[in-house]
Amino acid sequence: MTELSRRSGVPIPTIRYYIREGLLPAGEFTSPNQATYDDSHVRRLTLIRAMVEVGEMPIAAVGRLFRHLETKEGDEFATLGLVQYSLVRELSPSDGSEAMAQVQDLLDRLGWQVRDQHPARSVLAATIQTLERLGYDDVLGLLDRYAAAAHELAEDEVDLMLAREGLDNRAGAVVVTGVLGDAMLGALRRMAQEDVTAAKLRPARRKSATPRRKPAK
Amino acid sequence: MTELSRRSGVPIPTIRYYIREGLLPAGEFTSPNQATYDDSHVRRLTLIRAMVEVGEMPIAAVGRLFRHLETKEGDEFATLGLVQYSLVRELSPSDGSEAMAQVQDLLDRLGWQVRDQHPARSVLAATIQTLERLGYDDVLGLLDRYAAAAHELAEDEVDLMLAREGLDNRAGAVVVTGVLGDAMLGALRRMAQEDVTAAKLRPARRKSATPRRKPAK
Numbered sequence: 001m002t003e004l005s006r007r008s009g010v011p012i013p014t015i016r017y018y019i020r021e022g023l024l025p026a027g028e029f030t031s032p033n034q035a036t037y038d039d040s041h042v043r044r045l046t047l048i049r050a051m052v053e054v055g056e057m058p059i060a061a062v063g064r065l066f067r068h069l070e071t072k073e074g075d076e077f078a079t080l081g082l083v084q085y086s087l088v089r090e091l092s093p094s095d096g097s098e099a100m101a102q103v104q105d106l107l108d109r110l111g112w113q114v115r116d117q118h119p120a121r122s123v124l125a126a127t128i129q130t131l132e133r134l135g136y137d138d139v140l141g142l143l144d145r146y147a148a149a150a151h152e153l154a155e156d157e158v159d160l161m162l163a164r165e166g167l168d169n170r171a172g173a174v175v176v177t178g179v180l181g182d183a184m185l186g187a188l189r190r191m192a193q194e195d196v197t198a199a200k201l202r203p204a205r206r207k208s209a210t211p212r213r214k215p216a217k
Numbered sequence: 218m219t220e221l222s223r224r225s226g227v228p229i230p231t232i233r234y235y236i237r238e239g240l241l242p243a244g245e246f247t248s249p250n251q252a253t254y255d256d257s258h259v260r261r262l263t264l265i266r267a268m269v270e271v272g273e274m275p276i277a278a279v280g281r282l283f284r285h286l287e288t289k290e291g292d293e294f295a296t297l298g299l300v301q302y303s304l305v306r307e308l309s310p311s312d313g314s315e316a317m318a319q320v321q322d323l324l325d326r327l328g329w330q331v332r333d334q335h336p337a338r339s340v341l342a343a344t345i346q347t348l349e350r351l352g353y354d355d356v357l358g359l360l361d362r363y364a365a366a367a368h369e370l371a372e373d374e375v376d377l378m379l380a381r382e383g384l385d386n387r388a389g390a391v392v393v394t395g396v397l398g399d400a401m402l403g404a405l406r407r408m409a410q411e412d413v414t415a416a417k418l419r420p421a422r423r424k425s426a427t428p429r430r431k432p433a434k
Contacts, residue, residue, distance in 0.1 A: 077418045112412040124404035130267050149366040154409035176353050187341035192371035195329040201294045
C-alpha cells in the first residue's frame, strides 16, 4: 500500500477510500498486514485521478463507469456507450420540450445518428436555452461550426480508440479523449481567444507583423 | 424581490446570497420593505446562473470576475483578459517545468501570442502530464488538430464579441463563449463520438447506407 501510494502519488487514505467505494480492486493479501498491488492498480489509480481531478467527475459517476465495464451488458458498442454516458454531467433545460426539439433538428440537419437516451442531448438543450435567455442568439448561429469541429475531432478520437485492443483499453480511451479532451480544448480555446483578441484589439503591439501562421494540420 | 425572483426563475434566498456576496447590486429602496430592480438585474442574474450552473464556476471566481469589470484596470484588452482568466479553473502540473515548456513549444509552433500569466497554460500542462502518465501519447499527437479547431472557433467568437458595444457587453460575450461554449462543445463532441463509433462498429445497423453528410459550414 505504501509502495502503491509512492508510485501513484495518491495518499494512502485516498487509496483506501477508492477501494471502499469499489473504484479500485483490493490487493492480494500475502499476510494480514501486507497486500500485493501490481501495475494495473497504478494505471487504474491514475485513470481515477484523471477523472476526479482533471474531469471533476463525482466519485459516484466514476463508480458507475467501472460497474458498466465489469457487468458488460450488451455488445461492445453498448458498453462503450454506457462508459461515455457516465462522463456526461447532469444538466437539463428547465422546460425541456422546445430546446430538446432544437437539438433533434440540429442532429437531423447534420445527419448524425445519436441515440435518444444520450445524456448530452439535454446538456446541449440546457445550453441553448441559456443562450436564448441571455440574448446570445448570435452564439447559437455558431452551433454548426462547433458541430463540424467536434465531428472532425471525433473521427481522430474514435480511430485512436479502435486502434487499441480489448474492451478495457478502448473504454480507457473513451474516458481519456472525453475528459482530458475537454480540458485540453478548453485551455486551447482560451489561449486562442487571447491570441485572436490581441491581433484585433492591439495589432501594433504584436511581436511580429507577419500574417498569422496557420496551425499545422 | 418577489417579482425579480419570478422573472429570473432564481429563488429569493439565492438572490439575497448573491447580493451579500457582491455579485448582484442591491435594488433601489422605495420603502423599508420594497426595492426596485430592473432588467439589468434580471440579465445579471441569468449570467450568474450560466456561470454557476452551466459553467460550474465557484461563487468566489464569479465575484472576482465582476470586480475586474468594476475596477477596470488597464485598457480594454487587459480587462477582458482578467475576465477571461477568471473563467479558467485552477489546475497545475504536479511537477511543472517540463510540461510548461511543452506548452510553450506548442505555442511557438502555432505562432500564437499568449501572455506568460495566462492560467490556461498550466491547465494544458497538467493535462499533457496526465496523458503521458496514462500512456496516451497518441492523444498528445492530436494536440495540433485540437489547437487548429480551437483557433478557428476563436476567430468567430472574438468577432461576435467585438461586434458588441461597450466593455460590459464584450465581457459578457467573453463569459458566454467561454463557459457556454465549453458546455456546447463537450456535448457535441460526445454525440459526434457516438455517431462516428456507430458508423465504425455497427455500420449494418445504420438507418441509411448513404455516405456521411458533411456538416454545413
